[in-house]
Amino acid sequence: MELIEKANKEAIRRMLGAEPVLIDVVPAGEIVPDLKDKMILHAGPPVEWNHMCGPMQGAIAGITVFEGWADDLEQAASMAAGGGITFDANHHHDAVGPMTGMTTVSQPMLVVENRTTGNRAYCAINEGLGKVMRFGGNDAEVLNRLAWIRDVLGPAMGKALRDMGGIELKPLIARGLSMGDEMHQRNVACSGLVLRAIAAAMAKISDDSTALSEALAFISANDQFHLNIAMAMGKAIMDPVRDIKGSSIITAMSRNGTDFGIRVSGTGDEWFTAPVEMPEGLYFAGYTEADANPDMGDSTIVETIGLGGFAMGASPAVAGFVGAGAASEAANYTHRMSEICAAENPEWTIPSMDYLGVPSGIDVRLVVDSGIAPTINTGIAHREPGIGQVGAGVVRAPMACFEQAVRRLAEKVGIS
């Protein structure tokens, strides 16, 4: 018990002491550790092709064509099914990816460095809403956009970031919270803040005003542009919290569309998984629950650091996806999440909740003890490959993975 409390204190110290900075954009093949040709990193805990959901298979077919490993989607799918492609989890390579979370060699990766500990984490650039690869979209429009991100936007952002010395993310998040973002479902304020921070540097390094204009327009038009930055930041913050002996703090939550998985500091890199649940939420025109794929993506790293569903109180507009959307209801989500967290973040506060710090450091013991599952704000993908996002809402993490984790932690610290 004392060991656990002490270990958790250390975990919280590392979490709150992190100094994440967006420093660069670099092709994945040059920077993501152990990423090889014909290898695809995906969201969530590891999953084999046969167990992948429709959107995940769709995205894999699409990215295989995009990388030039197959000529068309059909060939790509049979290549993937036949073992011609190596799969692994983003989390095993210092990376994260939203929804299907495709990471391959040629994709430009946002690089966030934790200046306190020196570790780095990576995430691809957000493609926008609707039909996009992260939701399993894989047609020519999707692939062309990815190519433009690879050839134009990524290099320009990388050059600008290097030129300006990076963007400090901790203060940016603090401001975003006061502007109504919770950084998972709503990133409109932070996306604007990023654009404001980077625009001058991008103009400075650019010698092609058309390309510059297109790049700025792309960022401007994407309310979720900042999500992927927040995710890389989350990974950069949580990785140094891994492997603290006895700590019951959750270091990662993630879903591959089939299973929900968590990792706990005191149990190292072991995944505890359970079948993923269906989100509850609102749907775009023409779609219903019947079209929805189960919950998916590494984006729950955002909740792991106290944002997203945990910071709902900052973002009443998002609470409207479930329930009536009253501000008091949004605050209740945050209150409920503080019941399962070891601390509150004094630097990330919610003005309308009397500057309550966002609940930080999910203690797996408290989750099991209270029966309160982490609340996750999420986008909803179509269950068929190639269609994309059809809604957004809220989903609960399945309790079974937390129960497994508590048992294993008890074994590790010698409590039977």
Add this chain to the structure above:
Amino acid sequence: MEHTLNKVFQGFYKDSVALMRLSRDLAEMAGVNEAALMMGSPSNKQILKDAGLLADDGAAAEGGDLILAVRAIDASAAQNAANAIEPQIKSQTRTTTGDTVWQPQTIRAAAKANPDANLALISVPGEFAAAEARKAISRGLHVMMFSDNVSIEDEISLKTQALEQNVLMMGPDCGTAILEGVPLAFANNVTRGDVGIVGASGTGIQEVTSLISNNGGGISHAIGVGGRDLKDEIGGISTLMGIDRLDDDAETKHIVLISKPPGKDVLPRVMKRIKQSPKPFTVCFIGATDLNLPANATAARTLKDAAQTALGGKEFEEKISSNTSSLGGRTKIRGLYSGGTLAAETQVILLDAGLEVASNAAVPGAKNLTDDGDAHQIIDLGDDQFTQGRPHPMIDPEIRKEPLADALADNNVGVILIDIVIGYGAHPDLAGQLADMLSGMQGENDPIIIASVTGTEQDPQVRSSQISALQAAGIHVAGSNADAAIAALDMLGINS
């Protein structure tokens, strides 16, 4: 024929989440096959088109315009749905349930939100209660555990832990306490004063505190300990800690102990502890005989005796008129009790009068109910056999219905004794409920019914109102449960 209707609100903005909510409401309306509300940006118009929702009006909309699009079984259904949703689009406030107040869901969060709180009242199913109590104790909180069905092993370990932490572990199965004037769970609104109580019995505490309060005295604290505390397995841990607290409490001048007879190993320890105290004690171990009490303690045979002794021997008897003419040779007493200790008190009074008594919760000297159909029967309706899957009779008085009908129909029964225990937690109108129940049952030459009302004028049900309601229903009302039992003896011509 299916009809697609678009209505454009020019220059009218609403955020996308609000629009998705409205879309869902619109889609659920009668005759609607598909519906959406979206701002008229090119990408949104494409989505509407893909969903078969875009008509000419919508296609002409600009980015700053709001498009209401609905496809329904016919034109009139589409128009009706659009008309129905329009007020919601234009109203600034949507229908909400108002502010919801956050209620902590764990002891940890509740303690954090109320840093000055020093007590946790635990009322969860028994299998979870011990774990919650452990958390509370380790936070330094006193615990009142209303939950029952907690194992004796858990009770021992919780009370041992509480002793180490120097906090009170009241319960399990602790129904009543009054601390610093705050009534907890089933308790009465009594006057504050100088009598402190440690009790293993909920209704026993309620009867004694109410009698003291109604007769000019007052209560400093009433500490519940749970029904098993004075068993040898538990060793009276909470009773002894309760005495310590009351000993140290300047307000408390007199201490009353209420319990069933203690285990034989515990008894001398309690006696020794009383002897160490500078304060006078009243000891009411209902059913116990030959107590070898220290000089600073007085034995009380009944709860009423205990209340009278605590007030310095003040007599507060209330005789009720006896009328034996209508009994017609029926000689038996039938007690139908919601309070277990009140049932025990009545058994003691009947036994002391030399009667044979049988009960499903027999005190020493009484028989088990099944053994003897001929004795006076005192039934504890709070016993498990009556409460399986139902609330306690203090909450659900319907439990009394069947036994009451049986007693009324029994030609041997001359007097029926009933307790009405009011206060916080109890049914809002037990007297009225009993009167209603009786109105459909009574015939000629029925047994006499004598009741008492445990509680005070300050209780939510108001004692005098309950008494009036009982009297209006033809029920005799005594000043205390003991007085009711004595009145029963009088009516049957037995000298008590």
